[in-house]
Amino acid sequence: MYYKIIIILIFIYGNVIFAQSNSNTVQYLQEILIDSFINIANYDFPTDAKHFKATKEPIEEYGTYDFIIIGAGISGSVIANRLSEIQQWRILLIEAGIFSDDDLMKIPSVFPLKIFSDYNWGFRTVPQKNACLSVTNHACLVPRGKGVGGTTLINSLQYSRANPENYNQWARILHDSSWSYKNILKYFKKSENFHWTNTKAPVDLKYHGKEGLLHVQHKVPDHPLNDLFIEANKQLGYDITDYNSETQIGGSIIQLFTNNGTREDMGTIFITPFLDRPNLKVLTQSYVTKIEIDKETKTAKSVLFTNNGKTYRARANIEVILSAGAISSPQILMLSGVGPKKHLQDLEIDLIEDLEVGSSLKEHTLLSHLWFMSNLSIPTETINQQLSDFLKGYGSLTSANTQAQGLGFYNVNNKTSTVPNVAIFLDYSEISVIEQQFFGLDEETFESLKKIGSHPIRFLLIHLNPKSEGTIRLKNKSPFEYPLIDPMLLSDSSGKDLKAMYNGIQQIFKLSQTPAFKKINLKFDNVPLPTCKNIQFNSQEYWYCYLKQLTMTGYHPMGTCPMGINTSTGAVVDSNLKVFGIKKLRVADASVFPTPIAGYPSMTCLMIGEKISDIIKEEYL
Ligand SMILES: Cc1cc2nc3c(=O)[nH]c(=O)nc-3n(C[C@H](O)[C@H](O)[C@H](O)COP(=O)(O)OP(=O)(O)OC[C@H]3O[C@@H](n4cnc5c(N)ncnc54)[C@H](O)[C@@H]3O)c2cc1C
Ligand SMILES: *[C@@H]1O[C@H](CO)[C@@H](O)[C@H](O)[C@H]1NC(C)=O
Ligand SMILES: *[C@@H]1O[C@H](CO)[C@@H](O)[C@H](O)[C@H]1NC(C)=O
Ligand SMILES: *[C@@H]1O[C@H](CO)[C@@H](O)[C@H](O)[C@H]1NC(C)=O
Numbered sequence: 266m267y268y269k270i271i272i273i274l275i276f277i278y279g280n281v282i283f284a285q286s287n288s289n290t291v292q293y294l295q296e297i298l299i300d301s302f303i304n305i306a307n308y309d310f311p312t313d314a315k316h317f318k319a320t321k322e323p324i325e326e327y328g329t330y331d332f333i334i335i336g337a338g339i340s341g342s343v344i345a346n347r348l349s350e351i352q353q354w355r356i357l358l359i360e361a362g363i364f365s366d367d368d369l370m371k372i373p374s375v376f377p378l379k380i381f382s383d384y385n386w387g388f389r390t391v392p393q394k395n396a397c398l399s400v401t402n403h404a405c406l407v408p409r410g411k412g413v414g415g416t417t418l419i420n421s422l423q424y425s426r427a428n429p430e431n432y433n434q435w436a437r438i439l440h441d442s443s444w445s446y447k448n449i450l451k452y453f454k455k456s457e458n459f460h461w462t463n464t465k466a467p468v469d470l471k472y473h474g475k476e477g478l479l480h481v482q483h484k485v486p487d488h489p490l491n492d493l494f495i496e497a498n499k500q501l502g503y504d505i506t507d508y509n510s511e512t513q514i515g516g517s518i519i520q521l522f523t524n525n526g527t528r529e530d531m532g533t534i535f536i537t538p539f540l541d542r543p544n545l546k547v548l549t550q551s552y553v554t555k556i557e558i559d560k561e562t563k564t565a566k567s568v569l570f571t572n573n574g575k576t577y578r579a580r581a582n583i584e585v586i587l588s589a590g591a592i593s594s595p596q597i598l599m600l601s602g603v604g605p606k607k608h609l610q611d612l613e614i615d616l617i618e619d620l621e622v623g624s625s626l627k628e629h630t631l632l633s634h635l636w637f638m639s640n641l642s643i644p645t646e647t648i649n650q651q652l653s654d655f656l657k658g659y660g661s662l663t664s665a666n667t668q669a670q671g672l673g674f675y676n677v678n679n680k681t682s683t684v685p686n687v688a689i690f691l692d693y694s695e696i697s698v699i700e701q702q703f704f705g706l707d708e709e710t711f712e713s714l715k716k717i718g719s720h721p722i723r724f725l726l727i728h729l730n731p732k733s734e735g736t737i738r739l740k741n742k743s744p745f746e747y748p749l750i751d752p753m754l755l756s757d758s759s760g761k762d763l764k765a766m767y768n769g770i771q772q773i774f775k776l777s778q779t780p781a782f783k784k785i786n787l788k789f790d791n792v793p794l795p796t797c798k799n800i801q802f803n804s805q806e807y808w809y810c811y812l813k814q815l816t817m818t819g820y821h822p823m824g825t826c827p828m829g830i831n832t833s834t835g836a837v838v839d840s841n842l843k844v845f846g847i848k849k850l851r852v853a854d855a856s857v858f859p860t861p862i863a864g865y866p867s868m869t870c871l872m873i874g875e876k877i878s879d880i881i882k883e884e885y886l
């Protein structure tokens with residue numbers, strides 16, 4: 266994935282120019298790229314949030330607002346935008362990070378570099394037993410964005426909804442047809458500004474919006490693997506589809522959250538242009554420690570946060586909306602006394618409502634290390650050329666985490682199902698040191714993966730329908746500790762998750778053996794993984810071993826405060842996202858997904874933001 270970046274680095278170090286330069290020039294971008302590499306070399310991920318601690322007492326009053334929104338991620342940014350359309354409502358949006366002022370971040374393909382920066386909280390999982398075994402301490406990285414825009418500041422920009430059936434299932438679980446696909450499609454279209462179509466995998470414009478704020482681009486750098494991937498899918502009998510239409514299964518070309526080749530995060534889209542609204546106050550570098558809930562009336566009253574060494578209290582007239590993401594929203598709820606009774610009692614936190622907060626963490630699992638050799642040789646461009654193309658809106662730097670843009674959705678357990686359970690995509694790259702750091706790979710595995718033969722091509726596999734379920738718990742009662750994140754990857758007692766990943770690997774082999782890929786002499790790299798080398802190569806047992814070593818977090822935590830109809834089955838919020846048992850408090854972000862989705866989460870978080878804004882307007886206007 267990051268092979269190109271290493272080439273860039275080597276090139277740059279031979280050409281350092283120390284003159285002052287203007288932004289938006291090749292020279293300027295080169296310079297900030299060098300700085301970024303220098304920083305990575307010395308970068309340590311933070312392990313707690315103690316720098317947010319207040320040093321001064323007492324609590325200062327910050328005033329009263331109608332709505333207080335916690336977290337300027339996707340959902341939070343959309344909600345702040347939509348609610349501040351109503352002039353008489355005063356909105357306070359509180360965000361721990363800053364407004365992004367990083368020009369490098371605008372280049373889609375350098376996103377892995379920003380994992381090593383203040384724009385990432387830098388969480389990790391607790392040691393995993395059935396996955397992440399090739400990662401140092403078996404603790405996978407859990408990158409989460411920090412700043413206005415949330416995780417869209419550092420994500421890989423793939424624009425994907427989910428399968429219509431996912432939302433229909435939600436509607437059935439919730440006994441609320443307003444969540445059905447038919448009824449939420451308008452929210453996807455409302456925000457979207459679809460441009461730049463691609464002829465390799467046509468898009469069905471019936472399902473896309475043209476008037477929204479969010480640019481979506483489908484004209485991607487042309488890579489020889491794109492054609493081969495599409496051809497391979499046809500040869501296996503799959504349709505070539507628009508995976509964001511109703512027909513998701515088949516081969517496709519990635520749609521990206523970019524505007525003319527440049528990253529657009531959700532803060533840039535939904536917040537920055539609206540800062541002149543007098544009723545919208547956006548507070549950055551402000552860390553929420555607690556929602557104050559009246560114990561008698563069980564009503565959310567105010568929000569405590571720290572900023573620059575002081576603690577403040579902001580009061581909410583109408584509601585508090587928690588949008589701090591699937592890791593931090595359950596953390597804040599538990600710190601506020603809403604969570605599993607026993608856990609809160611163990612930590613001596615005053616219990617206000619006993620709910621299964623953080624008890625159903627779901628995570629897509631990712632295998633990014635299935636390597637093939639080929640005879641496909643692509644000349645490397647100079648960094649000057651790449652940056653210069655980027656500034657014109659095209660070229661290899663305008664794609665996100667892979668150079669090739671083929672993406673397929675399949676159900677590898679059930680040929681006749683229309684709901685995929687895996688996503689497969691591919692890349693043309695060697696493994697790099699940056700990537701070792703990005704995944705936290707241990708030395709032995711890294712050394713072994715580096716030995717892959719010529720012109721390596723890798724396939725990446727995401728399991729979209731995991732049965733395994735984990736938890737978010739507090740380490741102690743301090744809001745400045747990071748929460749304990751245990752996704753329990755590949756732990757389901759039925760073994761279904763391992764089996765689905767294994768079936769996914771078989772699907773990759775089928776694709777790799779099509780005449781399309783024969784043209785570039787694609788061959789699996791037969792070097793066994795050191796830890797699994799005593800197991801018969803290519804047996805199911807071998808792949809189970811391999812999967813446990815190299816399956817990692819898919820960066821899509823969800824379901825930690827799920828919607829539902831009954832708290833006795835673990836629901837934390839109702840279908841209007843109101844926290845059960847507490848008045849004036851909602852959760853709106855990836856925490857509320859009642860089931861995992863067969864897609865990437867950003868668009869669903871955005872849809873949730875749009876939908877809840879409409880619900881709130883209906884309720885109070
Ligand atoms: C490396 C990576 C690649 C990804 N690639 C894709 C992709 O290609 N496509 C896709 O759709 N999805 C992708 N995702 C996932 C997607 O970006 C997230 O699922 C989505 O952004 C979650 O949105 P959210 O609103 O739930 O939370 P977030 O976007 O995480 O926002 C939460 C916000 O709350 C703030 N916050 C948290 N705690 C506090 C506190 N105590 N006080 C104040 N503020 C706080 C955070 O700083 C953050 O800004 C990727 C994620 C990662 C990490
Ligand atoms: C993309 O940006 C370049 C450079 O600013 C500009 O020349 C081009 O017209 C833009 N294309 C579109 C479709 O906006
Ligand atoms: C496969 O999917 C089809 C279509 O949804 C469904 O009818 C069938 O029951 C599924 N089979 C299995 C074994 O789950
Ligand atoms: C790659 O291998 C294929 C299959 O063996 C062969 O037909 C093709 O000519 C080779 N291409 C190059 C560039 O060597």
Ligand SMILES: *[C@@H]1O[C@H](CO)[C@@H](O)[C@H](O)[C@H]1NC(C)=O
Pocket residue numbers: 830831832833834
């Ligand atoms: C919730 O579940 C409990 C226990 O199963 C049941 O007694 C109760 O009636 C349910 N409530 C609703 C609203 O369905």
